[in-house]
Amino acid sequence: MILYIAEKPSLGRAIAQGFSGQQQKNDGYIKLANGDCVTWCIGHLLEQAEPDKYDPAFAKWALQHLPIVPQDWILVPKKGTSKQLSVIKRLLKTATKVINAGDPDREGQLLVDEVITYCKVKRDIIDNAGRLLINDLNLNAVKKSLTNIRPNREFTGLSISALARSRADWLYGLNLTRAYTLLGQRGGYSGVLSVGRVQTPVLGLVVRRDAEIAQFESKPFYEVMATLATQIEQPPQTFNAKWQPSAACEPYQDEEGRVIVKRLAETVVNKTRGQPGVVESYTVKDKQSPPPLPYNLSALQIDAAKRFNLSPKAVLNVCQSLYERHQLITYPRSDSRYLPMEHFSEAPKVLSAIKANAPDQKTAVDNANSKLKSKAWNDSKVDAHHAIIPTSRSKAISSLSSDEAKIYQLIATQYIMQFYGPHKYQEQTAVITIAGGTFIAKAKATTDKGWLVLTKQGEPKHEPALPSLVKGQALDCIDSQLVEKQTSPPKHFTEATLLAAMTGIARYVQDASIKKILKDTDGLGTEATRASIIDLLFKRQFMQKSGKEIHATPTGKALVNALPSESTLPDMTAIWEANLDKISQRQMRYQDFMQPLVHTIGELIHASQRIDTSQFAGLASTKPAYKKKWRKKKKAC
Known part of the structure; x- marks a missing residue:
């Protein structure tokens, strides 16, 4: 059998x-x-056994027991x-x-x-x-x-990777949660201070962003815009060009190259206004941008948060319903944005189903060219699963809930885009010299909207077209204006931008060698866990929302400030994610991942004994719903 x-x-x-x-x-x-x-x-x-299954003494939370590291791991049936x-x-x-x-x-x-x-x-x-x-x-x-059906042994690496992740999360979360909860109690805080391999670096991103905004001091900086006129045409054609500070201006610039000394900008205005200019170079380049790839889960969650203000968890729940109940989309927990070549022949059926399901998509489907093959079809980029796309099943969108209809149409539109041509445009660039200073003028003009016709903007905002120029052409600088601007603080995270930060975590890593490691395995958590991690931080009241903005709570700030930086920065966890990927590819052994992890946990617990526990005094000991679970199964942390 x-x-x-x-x-x-x-x-x-x-x-x-x-x-x-x-x-x-x-x-x-x-x-x-x-x-x-x-x-x-x-x-x-099955789930990992609680600590008291290894030793009854572990039922009590005590620092002398830490770290708890099972020698022979035990799985037990989950309740129910x-x-x-x-x-x-x-x-x-x-x-x-x-x-x-x-x-x-x-x-x-x-x-x-x-x-x-x-x-x-x-x-x-x-x-x-x-x-x-x-x-x-x-x-x-x-x-x-x-x-x-393929041999299951082909996926041994994937299984071992998941096993390593499961045990790493147990070791890290259980030991550090116990350590910091006990330290919090020493400082007067009676709640559970939960620490996680992924959740804590995510919380760290929010805490540091909040601090950066709170400490930000807006400062003025200055630009110079020249209005230039051609001499040959009648009437003259005018356009604007922006001053490019030279290397000699560096002492008067900030770290981002902005001029912060007003007198310098005023000098440029006075020297260039009414003076002749010369075209040093003028180029016109034909460029194009291909349609965006079909969605993976994170990309879909980010777009849905921006467009519909849906939380990542809500999007995942909707996707599960569209997949399991309605069978209108393919597997939703995918991290791939590519499709297998064999699926290309199914495109006409899928497009027909979209047209039947969603009448609003009729024109988009009718104008699609199912013979066009975008870069999404790439077997080398597909393994166990592919991008999230509509299925060929027909079912009226009117039978879906409002959120289900929104997400289905979002996925459908992204798929239809694969059968539209690229967005084509011309890019003009002119380099002009005025009184020894360099000015640059740029403009873009769409020549073919391509897939952009399926987006709400239809066409991006472009600068007014430049006149046709030639190298050496004389111009008149009929005006030169000082433009004063203010530096602005970074924005608070939203669910969309926090999810984007988790998927593109290399942007928040300072170490160049780590950035290199993360080039191909960029991300904190997985497609299936990122939404639940954000939701968990809200439930544990380490974060809260103000409108769309996410802010760290006092408890969240205190926890991050108490922890060593390596626990709250993405570097270490991101490397672990990269190593888990190596295990799945059979490029790393299980023990080579777990042994250093156990050593790190021991060091972190030892370092925790030196923190100032007074920072936990006075924090409100909230009792969210999850506390009941902690009290009931406290020894599992």
């Missing part, structure tokens, strides 16, 4: 529908006509899952072959693998297990996937 183990009941039912013949629905599994069976997990059936775990265990006893049908990501891989191992399946069955990868729950897509 072949046993298919899906991640969720909805996926299990979709797999069963891919087989013909009479089927028998049982409690927790479906028996197929040929005797094979399809069963499912309910998300994670024992019944389904028993069903799978019973079916595995008679199975001659097992197919891992977890979701197509590292968590889905581990989720099923750990159940197979926990149930003590024979080694030869584990070695010969298959892997079923499904990105689309529609019947034709499922049938196609069933004909392409």
